[in-house]
Amino acid sequence: MGRSGESRFAKSRVDALSDGVFAFSMTLLVLDIRLPDDLVVASAADLAAHLVSLWDRTLTYVISFFVLGAFWRSGIELRPSGEDAGRSVVHLVLVMLLFVTAVPFSSGLVGRYGHFLPAILVYAANMAVLGVLTIAMRYLDVKPGKRSLAAAAGARLPTFLASAVLSVLIALVAPRYAMYAYLLNFL
Amino acid sequence: MGRSGESRFAKSRVDALSDGVFAFSMTLLVLDIRLPDDLVVASAADLAAHLVSLWDRTLTYVISFFVLGAFWRSGIELRPSGEDAGRSVVHLVLVMLLFVTAVPFSSGLVGRYGHFLPAILVYAANMAVLGVLTIAMRYLDVKPGKRSLAAAAGARLPTFLASAVLSVLIALVAPRYAMYAYLLNFL
């Protein structure tokens, strides 16, 4: 952990940790789609009704999965970059991964309490931070002379940030429909 | 996330995420094989009886594990393909991985409620979607001129889809035996 500014880090390892954290977080999302352990199911119709009641959580799971997938994808786009990384990039990756691991929490929160504003706020904040960090990372990953904020943001990240803001606005009026704002990104 | 159709993605990273999601999903399956936290076990015979009662879940776990293993294996077969991937392939992989992460859910559902038709239907639907997406991916992964639906499907995927249909037919009559239909794939 020497503080010397010259340490360089193996980019392939940074990629491996990122892929692992993304893969695990995306898989953990499914743990929120479950029937209670002590659920008594009396008939097939009963089970079908319980499954239908999981709809809200399933929608959240699908949205969160594809949002994480989109963030992961924007990190693997082929760009001209070196084989090692400096301390500041590694640190930025770790901060971003913290918010990736937070998605199963905020996603579960929305799945269970999405009809209350604070759940929507926590989810939107998590998403907005991920979006901003992804833009920062894509900006820094290019050599200093060739950096462009527009290229780093691309066309989709601004839409994504807008959908997070929109979800909060909807939640102020009708929290139950707030998550549908994120479907904008799948058009 | 630029919308330009020319973005290319590192295939090694797509493989890494896939291997990670498969590995975690296959490992998560085991979490359904467990005795309740508050179980009171009075004797060795008592414990043995509780373990025997886990048979249905264990059968489902083994079937789901090998089905996921077979899908994973069909993705690592050596074929002449490039080192990068286009946006549509990456998107298809993400959709497929969504249904991979859903397997611990549908597998747990069948393990607990496999004697009711809806559980068998959910599992069969999950499996059928995985089968169809795998055929699509194997089809698209080959260069346009050399594509063949027969080669993409191979000999096993049609058998697999047939076993999913068969499980639903059995479930209409005797749900308790529906999962045995998948054993067809292990002949």
Place this chain on the structure above:
Amino acid sequence: MGRSGESRFAKSRVDALSDGVFAFSMTLLVLDIRLPDDLVVASAADLAAHLVSLWDRTLTYVISFFVLGAFWRSGIELRPSGEDAGRSVVHLVLVMLLFVTAVPFSSGLVGRYGHFLPAILVYAANMAVLGVLTIAMRYLDVKPGKRSLAAAAGARLPTFLASAVLSVLIALVAPRYAMYAYLLNFL
């Protein structure tokens, strides 16, 4: 999933899935070392007492972790082998990984019910199957002309199988001490 005997598979992908399943299974073991969610702790001494009561589970966790680590290590030993793998090797790897994912279950079983013979039996069976499959894999991984059962087994796997048998023998008399048999492997 074509049934043609000539399909070859990318060994690097087989390694990636193995490393993922091992890493995840080894990490999952820790989930068994936990205090109940609804535990009421009144004082520091109370908490210390509860922590001491986790000793049996902790011992099992450490043993299971290093056993899995030893199996994983025996798979990464550098040997002269090719870059691709045939269908039978991939199938054998999948069967072995099934028993790797089973370790968090059998380890949790012993951690909670290790004073009853059936728990020790399940754990010993899991371990014995892993040992035999590892010997088989190491045997098949070498070219046909150079195969040797003695080299595949090495010096440690027989000791390991013996410790599993010993644990069962101890369990017939004093189950509470059965897990200590596995400490033989750490001498």
Place this chain on the structure above:
Amino acid sequence: MGRSGESRFAKSRVDALSDGVFAFSMTLLVLDIRLPDDLVVASAADLAAHLVSLWDRTLTYVISFFVLGAFWRSGIELRPSGEDAGRSVVHLVLVMLLFVTAVPFSSGLVGRYGHFLPAILVYAANMAVLGVLTIAMRYLDVKPGKRSLAAAAGARLPTFLASAVLSVLIALVAPRYAMYAYLLNFL
């Protein structure tokens, strides 16, 4: 598992297992930040209050995440080292990974019972062992002639060990503030 001292192991596989265990352990930490399954939430204000009550656990989660991240980072720093590893290095890595997988446990313990000394002690012990093992690994990873304890420790690991000791000293007086000692590392 041959006992011959000459076995060599593929370093890329050691890296893969390490990255996997770090990735899963860092992701598992989030499982401690959750509202009880049976929580009844009556209003948005009620939910906000419950979320605020998660502050202690969230702080612990963030600290543990970045501490694990720092240990992982100190392992990927580019240094002149070979492509294979001896038995003793592999063994040391496994011991270190055991303490990595233990972090979700000790972190959860502090998150729930951080106002009692034993929880702080367990966490500090876990951290101190990780710090010492990391110094040992960085020391051994360099060729015998060029080894230096100062270079292996760098500037940050001593600070880290000091923060662990400081947290114990604070805990003797005011356990509730003990975890803030680790914030020293983020200056």
